[in-house]
Amino acid sequence: MLTLTDIRKSYDTSEGSVTVLDGVSLSLAGKETMALTGESGSGKSTLLHLAAGLDAPDAGQVTVAGQPMGRTDAERARMRRETVGLVFQQFNLIPSLDVGANLAFQARLAGRFDAAWQTELAEALGLSDLLHRYPEQLSGGQQQRVAIGRALAARPALILADEPTGNLDEATGDQVMALMLRLVAETGAALLMVTHSPRLAGMLDRHAHLRAGRLA
Amino acid sequence: MNALLSHWRRHPVQALMLVLGLALATALWTGVQAINAEARASYDRAASTLAQDRLPRLVAPRITLADYVALRRAGWQVSPVIEGDWNGLRLVGIEPLTMPSEGGGSPDFLTDGVILSSEALDDPRVRAADLPPGLALTDIGVAAGIFGQDISYLVLVSGAAPPGYSVIRPTGADLSQLTESFHLNLTAFGWLAFGVGLFIVHSAVGLAFEQRRAMFRTLRALGVSARRLASMLLAELLIFALVAGAAGVGLGWLIAAALLPDVAATLRGLYGADVGGTLNLRAEWWLVGLAIAVLGTLVAAGQSIWRLWRMPPLAPAQPRAWARESARAMRMQALAGMGLWLASAALLLVPGLWAGFAVLGALLLGGALILPFALAVVTRRLGGGVVASWFWADTRQQLPGLSLALMALLLALAANIGVGTMVGSFRTTFTAWLDQRLAADLYVEAADAETAARLLDWLGDRATVLPMIQTEDTLDGRPVEVVGMVDAPLFRRAWPLLQAATGAWDRLAAGDVFVNEQMGLSPGDETEMGTVAGVYADYGNPMPQVILSMDRHRAAYPLPLLRYALITDLPAADIREAFPTVAVQNQAAIREASVQVFERTFAVTGALNVLTLGVAALAIFASLLTLSSLRLPQLAPVWAAGMTRGRLAGLEFLRTLALAALVWALALPMGLALAWVLLAVVNVEAFGWRLPMRLFPGEWLRLGGLSLLAAALAAALPVRRLARVRPAELLKVFAHER
Known part of the structure; x- marks a missing residue:
């Protein structure tokens, strides 16, 4: 479902060019879940962003659901809305839209909105009574549940999650994590999740560790 | 202070916007003030040196030096004036000994052969003086040398008018009164532009406040008191206000200098007021400009300073309400706007120009307050x-x-x-x-009664003439222009009557009057001069006006001035040849x-x-x-x-x-x-x-x-x-x- 081949990425800083990823390759099959761990600055988030098409690698190839990631902004945006669901640590909901519109946003944008599936998702995530609330009126756990619902609403082939429970307390984090894993399994999507927690990493099928831009 | 100012170093565009907003607001305001100040100074000079224009004048077909001497010997309190057009200036020759001081009498004129003028002329007799533009003053002897011995008119210094002379009374409305509404209009615009500019200042200061919220919190936590922090913010704003104010006043001067020629032309065209087309630097509006910039800044920044003053040391560091004002605040604002609109409607019932401008102000401000809610x-x-x-x-x-x-x-x-x-x-x-109104082809205007009489005689045999004669009088205590008009099909067809009683023209011939709209009367109203039979439009005339039939006018005012003789079938050249001093204009030119x-x-x-x-x-x-x-x-x-x-x-x-x-x-x-x-x-x-x-x-x-x-x-x-x-x-x- 996701194939990364010899990915290289560096950034220009005031102190010169810094290599963040140095020839990383990995692949993830459908329905497979993988935890990506590593020190701060090891390149975890960058790898996730490249997999999502939020940024382009300097070299290497990203393939999602059998399609190579496009070169242009427009091509990558299309791939993103059609094949990828994103869950961030900071939830990053759209503040001007209520819960219902946030849930449906990406699915509608991709032309894949399914009202029955949206209702099912909202019920499963415990959001049915909150559909007309705005993000600022929700708790952190509720916001992250909306973010998970939004990521799954278009039934994407790949879910990419960046520290999805990093901003939540342990109990809420565990609930959110369990929900996400259940729903990902139900949709048949693959999951690549960045985490610092060995405990959470242990919940997933596979585990990869990044060190100084390379897979250890 | 350094910590505060570092924000602007990191956000130079924001600083530029703040200065630019304030500078523009100040510029438009001071520009308008500069124009008004210049015009008012011209009126004041005119009032102080041309008071003979405000004294009653005696006119007759011809006034000689002998007539004047005879009148003085008989005890009449009159003073002679000879005036005319000289090098494009209105040269007024007065007799300093008999002209009262308010009429410009001054020992300066006793100096032989001196002509005082506001403009430098290539003539050895001319000396510069603080006079209104377009005017020159001299002794009557000098004027007689230029224009001839005949006296243009006599100024009635005191007492009654001698027999045989027509009295032209001053209108009673001086230039500053006549032009007040024009300046009020400009002032209103100046304030509007200033208000719009302050929106920029408020926006820039408010944003800078929100962006520095975390810094304020840190400074408070480090022991800086709210008072000291607010004082520093105030000092910072004062620096901005002074810099932007100075730039604004300079810019305002440029705007005023650019607009003044048009304003001067307007005032001349509408009110006959002479205002110089060049701008003088006046210390008072530099200072007032700076003061208004500081005041505007304080008004625009008041809310931010108040919030800083009241901010608890542990206030949240995130930018908040500025970008997410609650819907409730918007609703309250809209309610206040509706209140202003109601007040605006109520103010319509209050008479007066200021009430009119208050209606405008409440209407505009109310609309601005309602806008965010309406958009939502x-x-x-x-x-x-x-x-x-x-x-x-x-x-x-x-x-x-x-x-x-x-x-x-x-x-x-x-x-x-x-x-x-x-x-x-x-x-x-x-x-x-x-x-x-310009129904005829040719218009002839004579400057004095004697020429008018000769002209009408001459025209009588040669062309179809519709004379309109004019004098000034008072009606129901108000100074008015009184016009005499013949009853002619052309007038009946073309005169712009707004309201008319049945058979208005016949009633005018029978002794009723027409009044212009400025009189504020309606058909059927009674006046000292007769019943109002019609009301006509008279745009551009600042004076109330009454029309009488020609016969009534001639009977009441023996020596009127010829305002216009409307001629439909005579070449202009013929008149110009016979009367070189008479103004002849064709319809298109007027x-x-x-x-x-x-x-x-x-x-x-x-x-x-x-x-x-x-x-x-x-x-x-x-x-x-x-x-x-x-x-x-x-x-x-x-x-x-x-x-x-x-x-x-x-x-x-x-x-x-x-x-x-x-x-x-x-x-x-x-x-x-x-x-x-x-x-x-x-x-x-x-x-x-x-x-x-x-x-x-x-x-x-x-x-x-x-x-x-x-x-x-x-x-x-x-x-x-x-x-x-x-x-x-x-x-x-x-x-x-x-």
């Missing part, structure tokens, strides 16, 4: 697909941050529509009235001159209109630029969900245009209400006439296009910045809370 309501009804729904929801969310700039745009657009409608209505009515005066009158308001719109565009630019850095966290999730940066930037651009279009649509009814108040209330109070309101949809569309262009220009840079934002910048949004 309108955008709530718009929607459609997923992108459109997000677009309008996001637009609603931007309203608190943009509302001040949008209010500035609303005020500028409403003022443009209002004033444009007024000027357009005025132009249409005025030109139609001119065509109606019409063109009148239209020119009209256009110049409104050239100034037009220029101020455009400048105000420019300031509003700058306010939008300032808001968009400063908001753009706060926009990334709101846009990044949409980008992550699969929308390209280019499309996002395009939507941002479209949003600005959509808001400008919505503001324009809301400004339309407000501008028309403004026009109605200007035409039906302010004009009536200021000039005494009411104009029919006409609509100019083409102009509205042009203005709509202009506001879209202004919005597009204002949005171009922030949108370009967004379109080119690097993914790394957007990714930072997901990496940490902003």
Whole structure:
């Protein structure tokens, strides 16, 4: 479902060019879940962003659901809305839209909105009574549940999650994590999740560790 | 202080906007004040040196030196004046010993052969003096040497008028009174532009406050007292105010210098007031300009300073209410706006020019306060697909941050529509009235009664002549022009009667009167001169006027001046040949001159209109630029969900245009209400006439296009910045809370 081949990425800083990823390759099959761990600055988030098409690698190839990631902004945006669901640590909901519109946003944008599936998702995530609330009126756990619902609403082939429970307390984090894993399994999507927690990493099928831009 | 100022070093564009907003606001205000001060100084000089213009004059077909000597010997308190046109100046020769001091009598004139003038002339007799432009003063002996021995008129110093002379009484209304409404109009514009500029200042200061909230909190935590922090913020603002104020006053001087020639021409054309076309530097308006800049800054920044004063040391560090003002606050604001509109309606019942301007002020401010709520309501009804729904929801969310700039745009657009409608209505009515009133081909005007009498005799045998004679008198205690008019088919056909009693022209011939609109009377009203049979339009005349039949006029006023002789069938050259001193004008020339005066009158308001719109565009630019850095966290999730940066930037651009279009649509009814108040209330109070309101949809569309262009220009840079934002910048949004 996701194939990364010899990915290289560096950034220009005031102190010169810094290599963040140095020839990383990995692949993830459908329905497979993988935890990506590593020190701060090891390149975890960058790898996730490249997999999502939020940024382009300097070299290497990203393939999602059998399609190579496009070169242009427009091509990558299309791939993103059609094949990828994103869950961030900071939830990053759209503040001007209520819960219902946030849930449906990406699915509608991709032309894949399914009202029955949206209702099912909202019920499963415990959001049915909150559909007309705005993000600022929700708790952190509720916001992250909306973010998970939004990521799954278009039934994407790949879910990419960046520290999805990093901003939540342990109990809420565990609930959110369990929900996400259940729903990902139900949709048949693959999951690549960045985490610092060995405990959470242990919940997933596979585990990869990044060190100084390379897979250890 | 260094910590505070470092913010501006890191945000130079914001600092520039603050200075520019304040400088422009101050410039437009001081520019108008400079024009007014210059004009008023001219009136004061005219009043102090030309008081003979305010004393009663005695006129006769011919007044010789012997007549004057005889009158003095008989004990009549009169003083002779010989005046005429000399080198393009009005040269007034007075007799210093008999002219009272208020009439310009001064020992200076005893100096042999000296001519005092405001303008340097290549003549050894001329000495510079502080006189109104276009005027020269000298001893009567010098004037007699230039114009001949005949006395132009006698000034009645005191007592009754001797027999055999017509008395022309001064109008009683001095220039400053006549022109007050014009200056009041300019002043109102100056304040409007100043208010619009303050929106920019308020916006820039408010944003800077929110951006520095974390720093304020840190400083408070480190032991800096709220008082000290507020004092430092105040000191910082005073520095800005003084810098921007000085720049604004300088800019204001340039604006005033550019506009003054038009204003001078207007005042000359409308009121015969001579105002120099050049601007003097006056210390008082430099100081007042700086003071108003400081005052404006304090008003615009008051809310921020107050919030800083009351901020607890552990206040949240996140930018908050500024960009997310609650719907409740918007509703309260709208309620206050509705209250102002009600007050505006109530003020319509109060007479007076100031009440008229208060109506305008309440109408504009009320509209500005209602705007954010109205926009929220309108955008709530718009929607459609997923992108459109997000677009309008996001637009609603931007309203608190943009509302001040949008209010500035609303005020500028409403003022443009209002004033444009007024000027357009005025132009249409005025030109139609001119065509109606200038029914004859040729107009002849004589400067004195004697020439007028000779001219009429001469014309009588040669052409169809419709004379109009004029004198000045008082009616029901008011100074009025009294015009004598013959009953002719041309007048019956073309005279612009607004209201008329049945058989009005026959009644005029029988002894009733016509009055101009400025008299404020209606057909059937009684006056000392007779019953009012008709009311006519008399645009551009600051004086009330009464028309009597020619016979009645001749009986009541033996020596009137010839205002116009309307001639339909005689070549102008023949008259010019016979009477070289008489003014002969054809209809087209008078019409063109009148239209020119009209256009110049409104050239100034037009220029101020455009400048105000420019300031509003700058306010939008300032808001968009400063908001753009706060926009990334709101846009990044949409980008992550699969929308390209280019499309996002395009939507941002479209949003600005959509808001400008919505503001324009809301400004339309407000501008028309403004026009109605200007035409039906302010004009009536200021000039005494009411104009029919006409609509100019083409102009509205042009203005709509202009506001879209202004919005597009204002949005171009922030949108370009967004379109080119690097993914790394957007990714930072997901990496940490902003």
